[in-house]
Amino acid sequence: MTIAEVGRPRLRKEDAHLITGRSRYTDNMTLPGMLHLAMVRSPFAHAKITSIDTSAAKSSPGVVAVLTGADVAAEQGSLPNVWPVTTEQKAPAFPSIAVDEVAFAGEVVACIVARSAAAARDAVELVDVSYDELPVVLDLEEAFTDKVLAHSNLDSNLSATWVFDSGEAGTGKPIAEALANAEVLIERTFYQQRLIPAFMEPRSIVVDPTSEQITMWSSTQIPHILRLILALTLGLPESKLRVIAPDVGGGFGGKLTVIPEEFITLMAARRVGKPCKYTETRSESLQSGHHGRAQVQKVKLAATKDGIVTGLDIQLLADMGAYLGIIGSGIPILGAFMYNAIYKFPAYRLECSNVFTNKAWTGAYRGAGRPEATFAIERLMDELAVDLGMDPLELRKKNWINHEEFPFTTVTGLEYDSGNYEAATAKALELFGYDELRAEQARRREANDPVQLGIGISTFTEMCGLAPSRVLGALSYAAGGWEHAQVRVLPTGNIEVVTGTSPHGQGHETAWSQLVADKLGVPFENVEVLHGDTQISQRGLDTYGSRSLAVGGMAVLAAADKVIEKAKVLAAHMMEASEEDIEFTDGKFSVKGTDQSTAFGEVAFAAFSAHNLPDGFEPNLDSDATFDPQSFSFPHGTHLAAMEVDTETGQVTIRKYVCVDDVGVVVNPLIVEGQVHGGLAQGIAQALYEEAVHDDAGTLVTGSFVDYLVPSAPDLPHFTTARTETPSTTNQLGAKGVGEAGTIASTPAIVNGVLDAVRHLGVKDIKMPCTPARVWAALEEAKTTGGVQ
Amino acid sequence: MIPSAFDYAAPATVAEALGVLADAGDDVKLLAGGQSLIPVMKLRLADPAMVVDLGRIGELSGVRDDGDALLIGAMTTHHEIVTDPLIAEHVPLLAMAAATVADPQVRHRGTFGGALVHADPAGDMPAPVLAADATFILAGLDGERRVAAADFFQGYFTTAVDDGEILTHIRVPKYTGWGARYEKFTRVAQQWSIVAVAAMVRVEGGTIAEARIGLTNMASTPLRATAVEQALVGAPLTREAIATASAHAGEGTDPASDLNGDAAYRRHLAEVLTKRAVIVAAGL
Numbered sequence A: 001m002t003i004a005e006v007g008r009p010r011l012r013k014e015d016a017h018l019i020t021g022r023s024r025y026t027d028n029m030t031l032p033g034m035l036h037l038a039m040v041r042s043p044f045a046h047a048k049i050t051s052i053d054t055s056a057a058k059s060s061p062g063v064v065a066v067l068t069g070a071d072v073a074a075e076q077g078s079l080p081n082v083w084p085v086t087t088e089q090k091a092p093a094f095p096s097i098a099v100d101e102v103a104f105a106g107e108v109v110a111c112i113v114a115r116s117a118a119a120a121r122d123a124v125e126l127v128d129v130s131y132d133e134l135p136v137v138l139d140l141e142e143a144f145t146d147k148v149l150a151h152s153n154l155d156s157n158l159s160a161t162w163v164f165d166s167g168e169a170g171t172g173k174p175i176a177e178a179l180a181n182a183e184v185l186i187e188r189t190f191y192q193q194r195l196i197p198a199f200m201e202p203r204s205i206v207v208d209p210t211s212e213q214i215t216m217w218s219s220t221q222i223p224h225i226l227r228l229i230l231a232l233t234l235g236l237p238e239s240k241l242r243v244i245a246p247d248v249g250g251g252f253g254g255k256l257t258v259i260p261e262e263f264i265t266l267m268a269a270r271r272v273g274k275p276c277k278y279t280e281t282r283s284e285s286l287q288s289g290h291h292g293r294a295q296v297q298k299v300k301l302a303a304t305k306d307g308i309v310t311g312l313d314i315q316l317l318a319d320m321g322a323y324l325g326i327i328g329s330g331i332p333i334l335g336a337f338m339y340n341a342i343y344k345f346p347a348y349r350l351e352c353s354n355v356f357t358n359k360a361w362t363g364a365y366r367g368a369g370r371p372e373a374t375f376a377i378e379r380l381m382d383e384l385a386v387d388l389g390m391d392p393l394e395l396r397k398k399n400w401i402n403h404e405e406f407p408f409t410t411v412t413g414l415e416y417d418s419g420n421y422e423a424a425t426a427k428a429l430e431l432f433g434y435d436e437l438r439a440e441q442a443r444r445r446e447a448n449d450p451v452q453l454g455i456g457i458s459t460f461t462e463m464c465g466l467a468p469s470r471v472l473g474a475l476s477y478a479a480g481g482w483e484h485a486q487v488r489v490l491p492t493g494n495i496e497v498v499t500g501t502s503p504h505g506q507g508h509e510t511a512w513s514q515l516v517a518d519k520l521g522v523p524f525e526n527v528e529v530l531h532g533d534t535q536i537s538q539r540g541l542d543t544y545g546s547r548s549l550a551v552g553g554m555a556v557l558a559a560a561d562k563v564i565e566k567a568k569v570l571a572a573h574m575m576e577a578s579e580e581d582i583e584f585t586d587g588k589f590s591v592k593g594t595d596q597s598t599a600f601g602e603v604a605f606a607a608f609s610a611h612n613l614p615d616g617f618e619p620n621l622d623s624d625a626t627f628d629p630q631s632f633s634f635p636h637g638t639h640l641a642a643m644e645v646d647t648e649t650g651q652v653t654i655r656k657y658v659c660v661d662d663v664g665v666v667v668n669p670l671i672v673e674g675q676v677h678g679g680l681a682q683g684i685a686q687a688l689y690e691e692a693v694h695d696d697a698g699t700l701v702t703g704s705f706v707d708y709l710v711p712s713a714p715d716l717p718h719f720t721t722a723r724t725e726t727p728s729t730t731n732q733l734g735a736k737g738v739g740e741a742g743t744i745a746s747t748p749a750i751v752n753g754v755l756d757a758v759r760h761l762g763v764k765d766i767k768m769p770c771t772p773a774r775v776w777a778a779l780e781e782a783k784t785t786g787g788v789q
Numbered sequence B: 001m002i003p004s005a006f007d008y009a010a011p012a013t014v015a016e017a018l019g020v021l022a023d024a025g026d027d028v029k030l031l032a033g034g035q036s037l038i039p040v041m042k043l044r045l046a047d048p049a050m051v052v053d054l055g056r057i058g059e060l061s062g063v064r065d066d067g068d069a070l071l072i073g074a075m076t077t078h079h080e081i082v083t084d085p086l087i088a089e090h091v092p093l094l095a096m097a098a099a100t101v102a103d104p105q106v107r108h109r110g111t112f113g114g115a116l117v118h119a120d121p122a123g124d125m126p127a128p129v130l131a132a133d134a135t136f137i138l139a140g141l142d143g144e145r146r147v148a149a150a151d152f153f154q155g156y157f158t159t160a161v162d163d164g165e166i167l168t169h170i171r172v173p174k175y176t177g178w179g180a181r182y183e184k185f186t187r188v189a190q191q192w193s194i195v196a197v198a199a200m201v202r203v204e205g206g207t208i209a210e211a212r213i214g215l216t217n218m219a220s221t222p223l224r225a226t227a228v229e230q231a232l233v234g235a236p237l238t239r240e241a242i243a244t245a246s247a248h249a250g251e252g253t254d255p256a257s258d259l260n261g262d263a264a265y266r267r268h269l270a271e272v273l274t275k276r277a278v279i280v281a282a283g284l
């Protein structure tokens, strides 16, 4: 019996080349005669371009060409938005090089093409752009009032208003009734600060226009979608474009986008007829890559006196930034279905207004809408518990879906297939030592200890496995949500798996090898996974939204199933038995009730040699499959944080962090652990550290890692992680998705913990990130306003 | 992140370096560890026509015993300050502060002299050096001059080093037997000081006999917390007495307001951190 691969903590196949520096990032690419690009960017957040003088730059040594918006106006088109959330959605044109108006600081106004990166950079300073400054609107709530317009040719900053009402949708009761009859009503405003995805590898693009088919290498999460959008926008035949995502050093949603620089590099390369490379600097990455979160949530929670939630009303403002990115408009909508989280309350309404400001445009960032939703409901559950004087865990228990109630159709109309919140919570409590920490908290309060202790709780669920194509269609998203795979059987019986997912740190090469090794009974080492090149993997919808295993992995399994079906026919022929009598186990085909068998490799070779095949049998075992999920999967978990707050300085420290996640069946526990750790770090970063801050003129103040504080290992505690395993019933493996779990749950757990530590001192809320200065200011304010209510 | 083009020289002696400096004119920069200069050049916030690398001048590195003081070469790295036995014995405060600078890579490249001449208000080395009353030895074509720490730091990124001069050594008096503590406050582990306090305390017979307190990032230059120092002299070795004295830490300061906190918060931090630093330095 071979050891099952699924469930083994295999070290990742990908790592050896990455950690020994033999990586192939886009910037490592050097082509003969390659030219280099540098961008001239607007220093102003909103201005008319009155003139651009490129003459000095053009005569600078090594400069081959300088492109302005006017030069490419005829061909550049507008970067598309593929998710019109309403039929009336408004969006300004989004040219890759601004033509006459810039709407955020960092927008490209010209591009230098030169023989070396240094020559290109030198010439940037020689481009003389004259601007007429226009008023800027930076604050989201102010933008919503339309007093200042982010674009002079739009008559409102409002892009779209999207509404979900459970009464109207027929998925629940009307919210008005719930609010009117509420025995307890909790009203709050939460600010989801703007975050920067801050992936490690800056974005980089190389375009080779020298053959019939143009090749683009890009540090992207979405090579397939990118090719389609480039073709549609620039009017090129799709077949003339090949897009390759080589090693990609992180994305977190920040590379789930098409960017002006991809268009510019392609246009420049075609113009000069030579390979061109553009690699952004870290500052450019922080300034002009898309940002995430940036929402204001006005929330009302209705409940009975004994703690049964009866309704939730959300007024959401979502900052689109200056333009609509490909899916920026849809990010808040992804969250809209998750505000009800693990709870079963009957009435829900969300009204989301997408609003333009003069800042970098926004898009997906790890969790994409779902962290914001989870934050709101989990903060509210704590607020309600405080209001009612109940234990926050007891309150959650009263409202969550019990395990015997699955499948459960929620107030947003989603069917949760499975889950066991009781089990995950019980395990978390046991690992945490909840009662002991509560006792210590009481002692510290009693002693008026300068360091106070708080316990933060967050449960979560999220919709993963993006996405059933018909659901995306119903939400007006332009594409489907299926995934494709091919399993190629080589003559020796070795396997090549071609996947349409596009890993950039997730370890698909390892995990897909494990899936196929089990399925076909071949050694893990004999499976090669190919991806990230539209010429190798023709069909795919790439990697984001914790979709790759639950959707792409299922396509791999389905393709492997087809291989087995084909091979059975040949094996039967080889052993002169009937197909029905062939069994396949451990990599061997055997004839039922006999000791006759033939190995997978022998069948593979027989297919290759094709000397003796059944009539009509094509001489190969290769198989394709495209999997379109019928439903989402719903991972869930319970996170507990013990937070220490130094009341003298406002410094917050995580003393203990316990999370129990239920991500369904696990293919590789080591990869899952890694995903959870990274996710926690990013969620904690939102709670305590990160915020994109602009000055009054709209310049990004946190424009380098000196000011944009990304936590590193010494800032994070030793995480206690554990899992429960309730298989998903929506796919053959029972997998759910883990990419975003840690990010979604940790932010509210941390903030709830900070508040729990200082609420008795009169602090009611602290904006994220909960910096020492803010915590201290909140404590000071509580002192002057009289403290405990 | 590509700097403008520049000429480069790497002289082998201080005398040679002074000659190169004199010939190069105004638009020249000395390069020590490069941990501050190279980043600003890459961002093109500085674009010197010439860079003179001090890295090959052996006489500028190392720590020597010089009687009642230690003589520290300007090119001595942060890492060497952290691990040097003479410093550990006589001015451990310097090692404590240097240990909080950035990460191992930066500490292996960045230098004591470079950090002092760079004079970033949030930099960690100036306040301990000021608290220790060090003397700066500057070499010029006309010979050597000595500048007291109190006169060396003149403003935001500005020191007494003139064009054409090289900081060769820093003479730091010995504080053998004193208690020391560098209390640095940051939001993440690898960050410049939001506020930091450098404290040295000599305890005698149950009271504080002498105290030297330097403040980091409480003005455009490092400051001495003289009011605290005075209040501590003769104070009993109790937390309460130290807290009372530390309440003067904000006096005479002029801190900036930025993303990490406003001036009021920084003054408050200075008090809390002074209290904490002195408590540890006094061995409580």
Ligand SMILES: Cc1cc2nc3c(=O)[nH]c(=O)nc-3n(C[C@H](O)[C@H](O)[C@H](O)COP(=O)(O)OP(=O)(O)OC[C@H]3O[C@@H](n4cnc5c(N)ncnc54)[C@H](O)[C@@H]3O)c2cc1C
Binding pocket: B029, B030, B031, B032, B033, B034, B035, B036, B037, B038, B039, B054, B074, B075, B100, B101, B102, B103, B106, B109, B110, B111, B112, B113, B114, B115, B116, B117, B118, B122, B123, B124, B125, B161, B165, B166, B167, B168, B190, B191, B192, B193
């Ligand atoms: C990521 C990072 C984090 C950091 N974090 C911290 C921190 O937390 N705390 C902290 O204090 N510092 C920090 N630093 C700065 C570090 O301490 C630097 O090493 C120091 O500021 C400059 O020293 P250097 O030897 O690198 O000098 P350089 O960068 O080479 O030079 C700095 C300046 O001093 C001048 N100069 C250098 N040597 C002489 C000399 N002998 N005579 C005259 N002029 C001279 C140069 O011309 C230049 O203007 C950090 C740096 C980095 C890159």
